[in-house]
Amino acid sequence: AQSVTQPDIHITVSEGASLELRCNYSYGATPYLFWYVQSPGQGLQLLLKYFSGDTLVQGIKGFEAEFKRSQSSFNLRKPSVHWSDAAEYFCAVGAKTGNQFYFGTGTSLTVIP
Amino acid sequence: GAGVSQSPSNKVTEKGKDVELRCDPISGHTALYWYRQRLGQGLEFLIYFQGNSAPDKSGLPSDRFSAERTGESVSTLTIQRTQQEDSAVYLCASSLGVAKGDEQFFGPGTRLTVL
Numbered sequence A: 001a002q003s004v005t006q007p008d009i010h011i012t013v014s015e016g017a018s019l020e021l022r023c024n025y026s027y028g029a030t031p032y033l034f035w036y037v038q039s040p041g042q043g044l045q046l047l048l049k050y051f052s053g054d055t056l057v058q059g060i061k062g063f064e065a066e067f068k069r070s071q072s073s074f075n076l077r078k079p080s081v082h083w084s085d086a087a088e089y090f091c092a093v094g095a096k097t098g099n100q101f102y103f104g105t106g107t108s109l110t111v112i113p
Numbered sequence B: 001g002a003g004v005s006q007s008p009s010n011k012v013t014e015k016g017k018d019v020e021l022r023c024d025p026i027s028g029h030t031a032l033y034w035y036r037q038r039l040g041q042g043l044e045f046l047i048y049f050q051g052n053s054a055p056d057k058s059g060l061p062s063d064r065f066s067a068e069r070t071g072e073s074v075s076t077l078t079i080q081r082t083q084q085e086d087s088a089v090y091l092c093a094s095s096l097g098v099a100k101g102d103e104q105f106f107g108p109g110t111r112l113t114v115l
Helices: none
Strands: A003-005 A010-014 A019-021 A024-026 A032-038 A044-050 A056-058 A064-068 A073-078 A087-094 A101-103 A107-112 B005-007 B010-013 B019-024 B031-037 B043-050 B053-056 B065-069 B075-079 B088-095 B110-114
Touching (some): A003 A101, A032 A073, A044 A056, A044 A073, B005 B088, B031 B075, B043 B065
Parallel strands (some): A010 A107
Antiparallel strands (some): A019 A073, A032 A044
């Protein structure tokens, strides 16, 4: 069965520090992969997505993610975190056949000054 | 409008009552999705529309849940005989629907509380 795992429920980092949010998926083939951010009181916003090709994808707000097929992972990174990055982050998998999307349970990010 | 809108933003109802949740997608978006987000959990896929048809209803949790879409625009998610476990935020998203994996644009959600 398809699934998405975000092992870290909550992460706290200092402003200016680097960030990596983990995402592992279980899927029969290479799926479409997404990272969304949900800021307090706002809807989900797409940060970046991977369909094929270059396994390192760049997104908005200085985020990037790397697809590693051997590890079934799609970790999100940012070299220097800003206080405004505090939010909930969701990894998602989209099926290449069918129309379902599977979301992880999210990682809550706190940024301390 | 500029984005996906949902109404109401909050709904409190009593167990056993029926509720209707509305979603207005971005104009021109042919694909529409409904998700449920329970407290502390990820998004749970409910149903997908392409145009006015729902080729994938596999995520609907029970026959108390139904959804329809008219005019390739507005969609309504109906929950009959609500139960306390239905309490959640219900999110709607739309996409161009041209290709698989098109970016989904999410609405702000409807927070449903069943007493």
